[in-house]
Amino acid sequence: MEALIRQHARIALQVSGGRDSLACLFLLRPWWDKLTVYWLNSGDAFPEVAEIMAKVRALVPHFVEVDGRQPDIIRQHGIPSDIVPASATPIGIMGQGGGALIQGRYDCCWRVLMQPLHQRMRDDGITLLARGQKNADALKSPLRDGDVLDGFTYLFPIQDWSEEQVDAYLATQEIQPGPFYASMGSTPDCMTCSAWWDENRAQYLKARHPAHYALYQQRLDQIQQAVSGHLEAFNREVTA
Numbered sequence: 046m047e048a049l050i051r052q053h054a055r056i057a058l059q060v061s062g063g064r065d066s067l068a069c070l071f072l073l074r075p076w077w078d079k080l081t082v083y084w085l086n087s088g089d090a091f092p093e094v095a096e097i098m099a100k101v102r103a104l105v106p107h108f109v110e111v112d113g114r115q116p117d118i119i120r121q122h123g124i125p126s127d128i129v130p131a132s133a134t135p136i137g138i139m140g141q142g143g144g145a146l147i148q149g150r151y152d153c154c155w156r157v158l159m160q161p162l163h164q165r166m167r168d169d170g171i172t173l174l175a176r177g178q179k180n181a182d183a184l185k186s187p188l189r190d191g192d193v194l195d196g197f198t199y200l201f202p203i204q205d206w207s208e209e210q211v212d213a214y215l216a217t218q219e220i221q222p223g224p225f226y227a228s229m230g231s232t233p234d235c236m237t238c239s240a241w242w243d244e245n246r247a248q249y250l251k252a253r254h255p256a257h258y259a260l261y262q263q264r265l266d267q268i269q270q271a272v273s274g275h276l277e278a279f280n281r282e283v284t285a
């Protein structure tokens with residue numbers, strides 16, 4: 046890692062506030078003066094995450110917060126969902142006259158999280174990009190540690206670690222991960238996200254953030270209304 050870091054003048058560490066990125070942050074401590082920590086604040090971040098990131102900001106010499114503008118993106122492109130019915134797309138709404146505008150979750154994440162962060166890496170001339178991606182992650186980029194793509198060299202210092210190794214390492218650093226892991230599998234980027242249904246967001250929101258829970262449920266109701274007719278038609282067809 047030392048040799049690789051020496052080769053680069055512009056180094057980014059992308060930190061989400063989750064335990065993997067925090068493990069990376071502390072692993073890279075000897076090189077903090079050489080790297081910049083980037084946090085993509087979705088614009089709908091949990092206050093628990095904002096608190097963690099405020100501590101990180103105070104710790105490291107170079108910190109950049111990138112604005113994800115999630116509320117604007119949802120206003121413009123619709124509420125995110127794991128299922129997008131044809132009637133809830135811009136053309137569907139135009140042709141069928143109404144209903145909630147819905148976008149796919151990956152489209153939403155691209156617009157809010159990935160694109161602005163990627164653009165900032167480009168604007169800042171970053172050439173070495175570190176992330177807390179692990180091979181054990183269910184969802185991960187196809188890139189691996191040491192890969193070079195599009196002018197970026199990727200550094201995944203904990204690529205081969207298990208979740209247990211991450212937790213054990215954080216304990217040695219006396220780092221308490223965020224409170225999400227008791228009920229959710231990860232640290233979510235957006236409080237009111239109406240997609241990523243397998244994240245178990247409802248129970249957490251209901252217990253800790255009732256106002257955001259109400260908005261979340263309202264969005265799920267809109268998705269249910271938009272999807273149900275399509276599902277009924279699909280089920281009729283598939284069993285015919």
Ligand code: SF4
Binds near residue numbers: 087115150153240241
């Ligand atoms: S987490 Fe949800 S609301 Fe946030 S960017 Fe991704 S899909 Fe959109």
